[in-house]
Structures are given as structure tokens and as C-alpha cells.
Amino acid sequence: MVASGLGAAAPADHRTTQQVLRIHRVQPGESIQQAVDAARPGDTVLLSPGTYHESVRVTVSNLTLRGFVAGPAVIVPGPAAAGNTCATAGNGICVTGTKSSPVKRVTVRSLTIRGFAKNGLWASWTDQLKVQGVTSEKNGQWGIAQERSVRGVFTRNTADRNGDAGLFVANTVDREDGAQDSKGTVISHNRLLGNRIGVTVRRLRNLTVERNEATGNCAGVFVVGDEGKPRAGAMTVRRNHIHANNKLCPKTPRLPFLQGSGIVLTGSEKTLVTKNRVEDNVGASPLSGGIVLFKSFVGAPNESNEIRDNVVLRNSTADLADRDTGKSNTFRGNTCGVSEPAGLC
Template identity: 25%
Template sequence: MKLVPFVIIVFLSSFVFFTACDQVNKEGFTGVRVIDNSYSPPVVRIYEGGKVRFFNAGNNPHNVIAVGEGWGSYEEIPKNDYLDVTFEKEGLYKYLCSFHASPEGDWGMVGSVVVGDIDYEDYSNFQKADAVESFSGEIRFVPTDYDTIQDAVNSSNPGDMILVSPGIYYEEVIVNVPSLTIRGVDRNKTIVDGEFERANGFLVAGVDGVVIENITARNALLNGFYWATVEGYRGSYLTAYNNGDYGIYAFDAVDGVLEHSYASGSPDAGFYIGQCYPCDAVINNVISENNGLGYSGTNSGGDLYIINSIFRNNKGGIAPNTLDSELLPPERESYIIGNLIENNNNLKAPAWDAQYISLGNGLVIAGGNNNYIKNNVIANHDVFGLVISAALDDNYWPAHGNIIEENLIINSGKADIAVSGVSNLRNCFEKNQFDTSIPPGIQLFSNCNFNILPMGSDLHGLWNLIARVINANTGNYEKGNWKEFDAPDPQPNMPIMKIVQNKDYNFEE
């Protein structure tokens, strides 16, 4: 008789799992943030039949209307509301805000939707094929030769380097040339400042092979450093702080490296890689603190490595997750190895509602599959050290096939390890050091060598999550103001620049 509930649970698990998998990519959308006065990102790529949601986060009147008026609406999108547009046919769809752009879409608040795998030219005089693999030999100096970084970008060719001297540059840099390297002379003194007026510090949209290194971005309304819809990117020795969404952000971008970088004071996440499969990306040797989340990755994975890094004092630590609000669900095949994840209980960290939900958790796999979690130290969390949970959005996304081994997980308030929600199957645990788990005996019964029972029927964590969601929806929770955090301590310069600084070299000679 005791087997009956177990059989029912397994049956329901299978039913929910196959129902969710059958709806992959049917309910998702790609988001474009509408702010004052730009679209972010200004170019997005979707599949035929895909949906774009234009969400108005600005204070000014905004709308979305096609160049040529073939789609969209002149009607103003109310603040905190959205307009959904579905694109059925392959092509390049340009659009504008009629309040803040020319009718032809040649200047002002404009954007593009790329539908399908097409070649296109947009916001650039270059084609995808113009990306190069080697340095051109041309160095462009800011501010000696060009007053602004944007002026230098606009004058550059693929393969050039832009070398930026110490100073505060009040601008948003739109990189529209492939294969550029933009390098600061001093990471801590070469600063792009958005003054809480401009959308991003650096935006690389639709051009491949762009490298940004040894520079700081702060006080942007959205993101410090942002790569969108690109193949090939690198961010090294970057500092991003007090930016209004993400610190260092890659979306719909593949073949990338984010390394030796620091992010703080972002209400969403310090680091983010999302909507890519396979991502072919590495986050290595970074520090993320005082953010909503240390790392977030929605619908990403496939040769995605998060390694040798520190995630501390955020509201929540690391959160790979699945949502219907982006393409390519579910999240899967990420490798989280050799990280220090500690004290992610920071009530004063900035956060949006979704990030508050992760408060007090070290590593949350929400609806993720076949991830590999190894050799991490996860310590001092008020709720769970590591929790594997299903994710509920438009669809129900179980978490299954995750391998958790050789981690040290200690000093957690509710449990060091937890698995929660119905239909989480084939998650296994091997050689972890920990004290408590929910359900009990998780490493014994869900061992990677012999998985006796699918430990996914406990609902403790799920009820905790639901309670957080209710509280988040009221907005009644403590959080800091992302605009008011102190500047971080000086961060290490990239080695070659440190050598040059010590020699007091004059770059402009």
C-alpha cells in the first residue's frame, strides 16, 4: 500500500515533464526594454514565429511602430506595460518610437528585430564577414586623437585598438564595428559614467569579436557592459558598479569569455549569460557582490563554465534558471566548478522582485537540467546552501539530471542541500560534505552510482519559494538603492598595463 503514493508521484512527474517539454519555444518571448529614450537592446534575433515583448520601463511617452508603418502601434505603451509583436516571416524588421525618432528611422530612438538566420547590416557599415582574427596595427587614442570613445569607435575599422587614457567619460558607447579592442590604460581611473541618464556603459549589438578590457562602467540605467546577438566576445579586467540592471551581461551571444572582472550594486545580477545554446562561454576568476544575484543565467548552457570565482554578499548567489520569457528553454549543461559562494543573505543589496525570491540561498538550480556542480565551497546561507527546484512560469519546468559532487556545503539555515518540487528526476549526489538535507538521506538514496529513489517529492522548498513570491509581489521587503552604493576598492589592472604604468610610458608618442 505504501507504494501507491510513490507510483502516483512518478506518474505525475512523467506527465508534467513531457507536457513541459512538448511546449519548448512555443510560449517564450524575447524582451526589449523601452527606456528614456532608447530600446535596449536595439537589435534582437528571434526565430520565425517568435514573439518580442516591448516593455516600457521609461517615464516619457513611448511607442513601437515599424519603419514603413507595417506593424506596431502609434498608441503609447503605458509605463510598466508592454506590447507583444509576433514575427512570422524571416527578415529584418526596423522600428522606431514616433515621439523620439525621425519618421524614416534614420536617427533617434530606433531598433531592429532580426528574424531567422539571415545576413544583415544594421547600425554598422560592416557585414558579419568583416570580422577579422588579427590586430590591424592601428591604435586610436582617446582623448588625444578623439574627444570621446564613441568618436574613436565611429572612426575605426575591424581589427583596430582603441586605447583610452584615465578620465571620466560621460557617454554611452555603442560599438558598431566588429573585431575592435577597447582598452583602458588604468582600470580604476578610466571610467565611463552614465550619470543615471544613459542606458548602458558599453553596448555591443550585432557585431562580432569585440573585446573590452581594463575599464570601469558605472551609473548606467541598465547595464555596465552588454554584448547582444554576437558571436565571439571577451570582457577582461572590467569593473561594473551601480548599474540599474546587470553589471556584465551577455544575451543571445556565443563563444565568449568574461574573466578577471568585478560587479556590484546591480539589482538584477552582477554577471549574466542568457538565451544561448550552446553558449560556448566561460566566466572565470570574477567577483560578484552586493547585487540582487551574483550570477543569473536564463535558458543558457551547453559548454558554459562558471569557474574559480567568488559570489558573496548578494541577496542570492548563483541561479541558473528556466523561464518562458526568453527563447531556448530549458537551462541546461552548465558547469559550475571551483567557486566560493558565501553569505548571500544581504538584505541591503539592491534587487528586483524576482531576485528577492533567491534571498539567503547559495546556489539555486530552478528548472535546470544536466548541470554539473563540483568542488565548490558553499557556506553561511540563511535558507539553503544548494537547492534544486522545479520552475513554474507559463509552463512547469522540472529540474532533472543534475550531478552534484565533491562540494563542501555548510552552515545553512534550513538545509545544506535540498531538492523540491514534483517531477525532479535523476538528480544525483556524490562525495559532498554537508550536514543536513531535505529530504533526509539525499546522498544515500540519490547517489550517482546507484540512484535508489527519485528524491523530488519534498515540497518544503517549493512552499518557501511560493511564500517569497507572495511577499515580493507586495514589494514589502528590504532592499538597497542601486544608485547609492560605495565605489568598490581598486581592482587589479591587466598585467601588461601594469607593466606599462610602472614604466610611465607615454602612449601618444
């Protein structure tokens, strides 16, 4: 393994028998983008503690972009370099491939992304992206977001006070389409604080949302689907702690105002919601309550979802609320006090 600074000459490339992996060390005041552009598959771009004023676009596979665990590397907006589409879109870090050539096995870890007009971290057309130990805070839209991607792993991150979802995963954001198979994406052990929604999963199938904490948001977890085919769902939401998501957020063209929503399913099928602790989410929105089933904004019902073995207490207007027209959803083994309709507890 060879360490190289930005000004160092690249080592001779003799890779016929053994891969040469390089560490590109970046100091505050130096360009992260320059180091990323110089990197080859398998390399690491290592950020020293300090503040970096730029946006960073990653398009090479098998790259690690990380800070030191012992001291924070903080990425904030700076002058937009010519041709940097990540910066002009208002994002902090972009990991982007194409449909024919997705970016594979990129890791982003142990750094902070703060204050971008749109998204802290934005990913599109990726495979096996890992985002670990990242703090994304005070960004205008999403803290950490991904579309058109598979097998992502988002773990031990903090998303704090972002304008929309702290952590957002979707099939696609620029057109209506059926749900995509995420091929086992995992969202786990994250802290989601003071966002509009803690975690949004939109038009996806085959993923797990587990062991996250969501508090101080307008809503904790949203699983969003519609009438498109395949339908959203076939996922598991388990062992999360969703509490006191009582921030007030105004209505949007798709949703009424939000306040006091724990876990909400809209237009989903075959989703298992189990062994979560959902407490003290209080509001008067049509979507308020501990665990809520609600028809999608186009009227698509929830179908064949299973809500079982959850602890759901002190939520208002109900701990469990089935405000949907779907008839095949089941509630069993839950510990709760008040349900709509009565008899679900």
C-alpha cells in the same frame, strides 16, 4: 602599428599586403564614441586614466576597447548624443550586432562602468566577445549582460552593487524561447559583490561557470530554465566560492523574496555542480540554502542534474535542498551537515 589621436589624419590605407592596425588614444574630455566610429577591424581604442561622461556603442568586429591597467578609465552617464541608442536605453557600453551579421571578436577590458540607469555593459548578437578586467558597479539592472550570443568569455571582472544580476547571460530577454547553445561560453574568476544575484544563467546550454567568488548578494548563482525546448542545462558549475550571500531582496513577479541562496537550479537538466565551496548562506526564503533545486516559476522540474563533491557548510535552512518534484537528480560525495530531505549529505 600606428597611433592616432582624434584629430590626426587617418594613415593611408595600403592593406593589400599587410594589415595596418591603429591605436586611437582618447583623453578625458574627448569622445570615446568618435574614436570607436573611426576605428576599423583590428584597431584598439585606448582610454587614458580619467572619467568619461558618455555611453559607447560598438558595432564593428575585431575591435578592442580598453583602459590602461595602471590607471582607471571610468565611464559614467553623460548627455545622450543624437542617435546613440545605447545612451537612450540607459546603458554604459553596448556591443551590438544583428542576427544576420553578429559582431565578432570584440574585447572590452581594464575599465570601470558606473551608475547607469539600466546596464553597465550590454551585448546582443555577438560572437567571441571578451570582457576582461572590467568593474561594473551601481548600475540599475545588470552589471555585465549578454543575450543572443555565443562563445563569450567573461573573466576577472568585478560586478558590485548592481540592481539585478552582476553578470547575466541569456538566450533572449524580450520573448519566451527554448534554451540556446552558447557554444562554450565561459564565466570565470569574477568577483560578484552586493548584487541581487551574483551570476544568472537563463535558458542557455553548453557553458561553464567556474572559479568565481560571490558574496554579499541575495543569491550567488542562479541557473534558470522552464518548460521550453530545448531545455536549459548541459553546463558545468565548478570550483566557485559562494559565501555569505545574505542580503535581503524583495519578491518579484517570478520569484519569492531572496536571501541566503548559494547555488540555485530551477528548471534545469543535465547540469553538473561540482567542487564548489558554498558556505554561510543564511535565510528563510523558499530558495534559501547552500545548493538548492527548486521547480521553475512555471512549475518545470529539474531533471538529471548531478550535485557532487562540493563542500557545503553552515547554510540555512539547509546545506543541500531538493525542493523539487524531479526524480532523476543525484547527490553524492558532498561534505555537508543538514539536507532537505534528510540523507543527501
